[in-house]
Amino acid sequence: MYIAFYYGNMIFMNIFLQLLINSLIAGAIYSLIACGFSLIYSTNKFIHFAHGGVIIFSSYIFYTLFSLLHFEFYLSCILTVIFAGLFGYSINLIIYTPLRKKKASSLILLVAGLGVLILTESLSLIFWGADVKTINYIDNIQGLSIFGAIITPLQLIIIIFSLVFLIFFYLLMKKTRLGKAMRAVSDNANVAEIVGISTTKIYSKAFIIGSIVAGVASILISLEQNIESTLGTSLMIKGFTAAVIGGLGSVPGAILGAYFLGLTENFGIWYLPSGYKDAIAFILLFLFLLFRPNGILGIKYNS
Amino acid sequence: MVSTYFIHLLILIGIYGILAVSLQLAVGFGGFLNLGHIAYYGIGAYTFTLLSKHEINFWLCLLLAGIFSAFFGWLLAAAVRKLKGDYLALVTLGFSFVVYAVFQNWTWLTNGPLGISGITRPNFLGFSTNNNNIYFILVFFIFLISYFFIYRVVTSPFGKVVEAVRDDELSAKSLGKRTFKIKLITFSTSAFFAGVAGSLYASYITYIDPSSFTLAGIIPVILIVIIGGLGSFHGTLLATFFIILLPEPLRFMGFSSSIVGPARQIIYAIILLATLYYKPKGFYGKLDLE
Numbered sequence: 001m002y003i004a005f006y007y008g009n010m011i012f013m014n015i016f017l018q019l020l021i022n023s024l025i026a027g028a029i030y031s032l033i034a035c036g037f038s039l040i041y042s043t044n045k046f047i048h049f050a051h052g053g054v055i056i057f058s059s060y061i062f063y064t065l066f067s068l069l070h071f072e073f074y075l076s077c078i079l080t081v082i083f084a085g086l087f088g089y090s091i092n093l094i095i096y097t098p099l100r101k102k103k104a105s106s107l108i109l110l111v112a113g114l115g116v117l118i119l120t121e122s123l124s125l126i127f128w129g130a131d132v133k134t135i136n137y138i139d140n141i142q143g144l145s146i147f148g149a150i151i152t153p154l155q156l157i158i159i160i161f162s163l164v165f166l167i168f169f170y171l172l173m174k175k176t177r178l179g180k181a182m183r184a185v186s187d188n189a190n191v192a193e194i195v196g197i198s199t200t201k202i203y204s205k206a207f208i209i210g211s212i213v214a215g216v217a218s219i220l221i222s223l224e225q226n227i228e229s230t231l232g233t234s235l236m237i238k239g240f241t242a243a244v245i246g247g248l249g250s251v252p253g254a255i256l257g258a259y260f261l262g263l264t265e266n267f268g269i270w271y272l273p274s275g276y277k278d279a280i281a282f283i284l285l286f287l288f289l290l291f292r293p294n295g296i297l298g299i300k301y302n303s
Numbered sequence: 304m305v306s307t308y309f310i311h312l313l314i315l316i317g318i319y320g321i322l323a324v325s326l327q328l329a330v331g332f333g334g335f336l337n338l339g340h341i342a343y344y345g346i347g348a349y350t351f352t353l354l355s356k357h358e359i360n361f362w363l364c365l366l367l368a369g370i371f372s373a374f375f376g377w378l379l380a381a382a383v384r385k386l387k388g389d390y391l392a393l394v395t396l397g398f399s400f401v402v403y404a405v406f407q408n409w410t411w412l413t414n415g416p417l418g419i420s421g422i423t424r425p426n427f428l429g430f431s432t433n434n435n436n437i438y439f440i441l442v443f444f445i446f447l448i449s450y451f452f453i454y455r456v457v458t459s460p461f462g463k464v465v466e467a468v469r470d471d472e473l474s475a476k477s478l479g480k481r482t483f484k485i486k487l488i489t490f491s492t493s494a495f496f497a498g499v500a501g502s503l504y505a506s507y508i509t510y511i512d513p514s515s516f517t518l519a520g521i522i523p524v525i526l527i528v529i530i531g532g533l534g535s536f537h538g539t540l541l542a543t544f545f546i547i548l549l550p551e552p553l554r555f556m557g558f559s560s561s562i563v564g565p566a567r568q569i570i571y572a573i574i575l576l577a578t579l580y581y582k583p584k585g586f587y588g589k590l591d592l593e
Binding site for chain 2: 095099130272276
């Protein structure tokens, strides 16, 4: 009886640790999406629906460069990130800027973003087909076992890399001239304009930087998960959810929100079938929008 | 052969017509951009299917499916009373994802991703609607009822109040109108007719699975509402014909079916973007999307 209890406990510990590790990996990826999304949202003041599309399209580009064309790993990474930045920049230039010139409301921009998302999804279906793509990179290394829970070195690298990258992103936003200008625009675009900051330039720079962060996320996603053309919307919503949980416009908040979302999702499927993962994120978003629209930290955000 | 295909398209136009008019009621008159309208369509379709499996009368199934959808519409509208604009759009979209997850995972009820087949078609005026011509008459009949009901609602004094709440809620409130209740009624009516459209879809195709009720499924309907113009039912009607018929030539161009689906979505996306740029009010629109 004692032994049964002991083993029961062991199994409990194993599941607990495995879910914890899964949460951390999900959090690492979501935090990148959330930070890019939050930057674009707080400066541009509308929901860039196509953010998920940028991520998925970049994942396919990475897959093509690395797995099909056999480019070197780091070269593929750099090219993917450059592509993502250019892609975000062009979406802003071709779609959003002309609409904004016609004084389009934020809802029109949102619907336009939805159009772009559908466009990228369908194009990737035509170019790459509907089958799931996987990239096998350093897959033959045995995972480290911690009390029976498995974490691969790749996953460890993903978590550490995401955190280090976001610290740099945070410093960029806090310390540099560009970061300060961006925060000024997100605080009050009119006043920023009076002080001599060109808001249009900041809008497009936010798109470039936000999409570069998305490009990094896309590489981690393609290494860790499978690539599917339909993932875009759910990734966008997860980025948005994490950003809302942490308080929109705050980098540490977005990171915190992303890990919170990762934990809730992964521990939620301890009780529910794993198909409910996306639904958990939506319910969390809903609860936060209703009861804590300023996020966990309660940062007041001027809209 | 040609006429069979033609009738098929007319039936689709009828079903999409009801769906688009119901969405128009929520977006153009109620003033909430509901990106998750497909959820009510799906709830209607599943409710209808599960009830019709128990040999319940077609009209009763249709009515109950509508009411069940309306109930969820009421629930969501009550829950999001504090939200507006972007947030509201995202929460409604989120709602449709939650509903999709339930269809996908509540296997003993919905049979999960495999879907439910063998849905029987009703008898209409003593004729079996297994003949598509008769089914078309049925759809056309229900479409007319739905269209005139909604049209009557918005042109009535109550409809004017609905528009007043959309344009300026505070003023409407100060005139003693119970704006929250009016929003609830508008939103549930919209959900009711989406449920009816879903029931017709289920009994027409005789098979449903969760994949029909995703974001991609609602894109043409959102497009119809935007192209037709917010606040205009005649515009919605014309746009339904246009949007359903437009991608049809793709079928005859000899592309494989794995290309036709995405190509249709690409056409929709491009038209959507062009409309937002060149004619943000749509063709007969009375107001901007705000």
